[in-house]
Amino acid sequence: MRVVVTGGAGFLGSHLCERLLARGDSVVCLDNFVTGSAANLAHLAHDPRLEVVEVDVTDDIDVAGEVDLVLHFASPASPVDYLKLPIETLKVGSIGTLHALDLAQRTGARFVLASTSEVYGDPAVHPQPESYWGNVNPVGPRGVYDEAKRFAEAITLAYRTTHGVDTGIVRIFNTFGPRMRPNDGRAIPNFIRQALAGEPVTVAGDGSQTRSICYVDDLVDGILAMADSGHAGPVNVGNPHEISMLALARWVIELTGSSSSVEHIARPVDDPTVRQPDTTLAVELLGWQPRVEIEDALQRTIEWFRQEAAHGLDLPPLTPDDTEHILSGH
Ligand code: NAD
Ligand code: UDP
Numbered sequence: 001m002r003v004v005v006t007g008g009a010g011f012l013g014s015h016l017c018e019r020l021l022a023r024g025d026s027v028v029c030l031d032n033f034v035t036g037s038a039a040n041l042a043h044l045a046h047d048p049r050l051e052v053v054e055v056d057v058t059d060d061i062d063v064a065g066e067v068d069l070v071l072h073f074a075s076p077a078s079p080v081d082y083l084k085l086p087i088e089t090l091k092v093g094s095i096g097t098l099h100a101l102d103l104a105q106r107t108g109a110r111f112v113l114a115s116t117s118e119v120y121g122d123p124a125v126h127p128q129p130e131s132y133w134g135n136v137n138p139v140g141p142r143g144v145y146d147e148a149k150r151f152a153e154a155i156t157l158a159y160r161t162t163h164g165v166d167t168g169i170v171r172i173f174n175t176f177g178p179r180m181r182p183n184d185g186r187a188i189p190n191f192i193r194q195a196l197a198g199e200p201v202t203v204a205g206d207g208s209q210t211r212s213i214c215y216v217d218d219l220v221d222g223i224l225a226m227a228d229s230g231h232a233g234p235v236n237v238g239n240p241h242e243i244s245m246l247a248l249a250r251w252v253i254e255l256t257g258s259s260s261s262v263e264h265i266a267r268p269v270d271d272p273t274v275r276q277p278d279t280t281l282a283v284e285l286l287g288w289q290p291r292v293e294i295e296d297a298l299q300r301t302i303e304w305f306r307q308e309a310a311h312g313l314d315l316p317p318l319t320p321d322d323t324e325h326i327l328s329g330h
Contacts, residue, residue, distance in 0.1 A: 001020075001025045001026070001068040001069055002025070002026045002027075002028070002065070002066055002067055002068050002069075003020050003025050003026070003027050003028070003067075003068065003069045003070075003071060004027075004028045004030065004061075004063055004067050004069070004070045004071070004100075004103065004109070005017055005020070005027055005028070005029050005030070005071045005073060006030045006031070006057050006061075006070070006071070006072050006073055006074035006096065006100055007030075007031055007036065007072075007073035007074035007075060007114075008027065008029025008030065008031055008036075008041070008052070008073070009029060009031035009033055009036035009037055009038055009040050009041055009052065010031070010035060010036035010040070010073065010074075010077070011036070011040070011077075011177075011179050011180050011181070011184075011216070012073055012077075012114070012172075012175065012216065012219065012220075012223075013029065013031070013036065013040075013071075013073045013074075014036070014040035014041055014179055015177070015179070015216050015217075015219075015220050016071060016073065016220055016223065016224075017029055017041060017044060017050065018043075018044060019220050019224065020224075021044060021047055021049055021050060023224075025049070026049040026050075026051075027049065027050050027051070028051045028053065028063055028067075029041065029050065029051065029052045029053065030053050030055050030057055030061065030063075030074070031052070031053075031054065031055070031074065032054060032055060032056040032057070032074075033054065034076065034085065034088065035076045035077070035078070035081045035085075035181075035184070038052065040179050057074050057092060057096040057099055057100060058088075058091040058092055058095040058096045058099070060099065061099040061100060061102070061103045063103060063107075066107065067103065067104070067107035067109040068107075068109050068110070069109050069110050069111075069112070069227055070100055070103055070104045070107075070109050070110070070111045070112070071112050071114070071223070071227065072096070072097060072100040072101075072111065072112065072113050072114060072152075073114040074092050074096055074100075075089060075092045075093055075096070075114070075145075075148070075149075076088065076089050076092075076145070077116075077145075078181075078184040078185050078186045079142065079145075079185060079186070079268065080184060080185025080186075081184060081185070082142075082144055082145040083141055083144075086144040087144075089144045089145050089148055090144050090147070090148045092148070093145075093147075093148025093149055093151060093152045094148060094151050094152070094155070097113065097151075097152040097155055097156065098155060101155065101156065101159045101165060101167075104159075104165050104166075104167070105159065105163050105165050109166075110166040110167075110168065110227065110230075111156065111159070111165055111166065111167045111168070112167075112168045112169075112170060112223065112226055112227050113152055113153065113156045113167070113168070113169045113170070114170060114172055114223075115149050115152060115153050115169050115170060115171045115172065115234060116145075116146075116149050116171060116172055117171055117172065117173040117174070117236070117238065117275055117277065118136075118142065118145055118146045118149060118272075119134050119136070119146060119149055119150050119153065119171060120132060120134040120135070120136075120171075120272075120275070121134045121135040121136035121137065121142075121146060121270075121272065122135050122137075122270060122271075122272040122273055123135055123272065123274065123275065126274050126276060127212075127240065127242075127276035127277060127278045128236070128275070128276065128277060128278060129236075129278040129280070129281075130171065130233070130234050130235065130236055130278075130281055134150075136150065137270050140269060140270040141268075141269050141270065142269075142270050153169055153234065156169055157169075157232070160232060166230065167232060168226050168227065168229070168231055168232060168233050168235075169232070169233035169234040169235070170222070170223060170226050170233060170234065170235055170236075170237045171233075171234050171235070171236045171237065171238075171277075172219065172223075172237055172238060173211075173212050173213075173214060173236065173237070173238025173239070173275065173276075173277045174186075174188075174211045174212065174213050174214065174238070174275070175213070175214045175215070175216055175219045175238070176188040176189070176213055176214070176215065176216065176297070176301055177215055177216030177217070177297065177300070177301050177304075178216070178300070178301060178304035179216075179304075180301075182305060182308070187211070187245055187248065188213065188248070188252075188298075188301065189305070190202065191248065191249050191252040191253075192252055192256065192301060192302055192305045193305065194260060195252050195253050195256040195258035195260045196256055196258065196302070196305060196306060196309055198258060198259060198260055199260060200260055200261050200262065200263035201249045201252065201253060201258075201260050201261070201262050201263065202263050202264075202265045203245055203246050203249045203262050203263070203264055203265070204245065204264075204265055204266065204267045204268060204271060205264065205266070205267030205271070206246065206264065207244055207245040207246025207247075207249065207262075207264070208244050208245075208246065209244065209245055209267075209271060209272065209273050209274065210242050210243060210244050210245070210273075210274045210275060210276070211242070211243065211245070211248075211275050212238055212239055212240055212241055212242045212243075212275055212276040212277060213239060213241060213243065213248075213294060213297075214237075214238045214239035214241075214290055215239070215290065215292040215294070215296075215297035215300075215301075217292060218239060218290035218291060218292050219237060219238075221288060221291075222237035222282060222286065222288045222290075223237065225282075225286040225287065225288045226286060229285065229286055231285050231286070235281050235282050235285060235286065236277035236278060236279055236281065236282060237277075237279075237282055237288070238277040238279065238290075239277075239290040239294070240276055240277055240278075240279055241290075241294050242274075242275075242276045243294075246262070249262050250262070251295075251298065252298065252302070255295070255298055255299060255302055256302055
């Protein structure tokens with residue numbers, strides 16, 4: 001297959017590109033590197049089946065030739081990122097999704113949208129089944145991300161019903177693993193970076209709020225199972241392993257052998273109180289469920305961060321020359 005991955009230089013996108021190449025597909029990665037990096041694909045740059053194109057998908061998507069599958073993953077995803085990039089986030093969820101759908105329509109490709117558990121907002125139903133409509137504040141700070149993804153879901157369905165595009169929607173729950181930016185602001189990379197540096201680990205509020213956390217390898221299995229199916233979704237893809245942020249912070253401190261203390265910081269506005277996927281549909285429709293134990297997943301991620309730290313954890317961003325070199329690597 002020839003697969004177009006928007007956001008392919010990001011955390012999830014780079015793991016998808018890697019897995020697609022490993023199973024024999026060709027990959028066209030479209031990315032503007034706003035929150036991702038060509039460095040995430042550097043280890044694959046020798047592969048002639050990988051094409052990396054620097055483009056903002058809200059401007060245009062112009063991919064020549066046959067396309068079998070479009071995985072639309074371009075979007076800032078960390079709250080710190082999307083709060084810094086509110087308009088860009090709304091544009092990539094709306095105009096970017098429109099362009100990616102147009103590409104799928106033109107080429108007859110299947111289209112899979114990376115939606116999010118954020119469409120459930122601060123949920124009044126727990127755990128969240130796909131039939132739950134959510135509790136989102138459109139004019140709160142998180143609205144720029146949540147409403148962009150809700151629009152993206154709506155237009156994806158409209159292309160299915162109006163233009164007959166073969167679409168699928170996955171609602172991804174908090175996922176972690178190697179290649180998360182240590183300073184992207186999300187809880188797990190923050191906790192690991194702080195614990196490894198011996199800094200206080202910052203827990204928002206009293207830390208009783210929960211998330212359900214999934215290892216990236218499991219997530220990629222779920223996405224590809226959805227891509228290979230003909231299902232429209234939405235389907236929740238995530239690990240139901242639910243944990244409070246305080247317990248997670250203490251667990252990371254223990255696993256890193258750190259002497260860091262916990263420091264309580266202000267809770268962000270509209271921060272969801274609980275979140276856990278009901279994965280019945282994923283199991284029934286896709287035969288998918290996560291396999292990696294969370295302790296094992298945290299250890300693998302910590303190990304990756306440790307090795308990155310040995311090479312200088314907070315390296316400055318790549319220069320344009322570095323990026324060019326990586327892009328032209330084959
Ligand atoms: P990420 O920030 O690491 O990756 C996003 C990628 O999209 C980056 O490489 C970025 O440069 C690129 N991008 C953003 N705007 C673009 C544009 N206009 N044109 C081209 N490229 C653009 O984030 P991630 O965690 O890998 O998330 C990837 C996708 O999965 C996002 O759509 C996100 O909403 C979704 N998602 C992720 C999670 C998670 O836990 N990681 C949870 C739910 C949903
Ligand atoms: N959080 C925290 N400390 C941090 C970063 C985040 O306690 O240094 C909290 C955050 O307030 C939220 C949870 O951890 O309650 C998950 O946040 P994250 O940004 O990882 O993801 P999201 O809110 O999008 O689920």
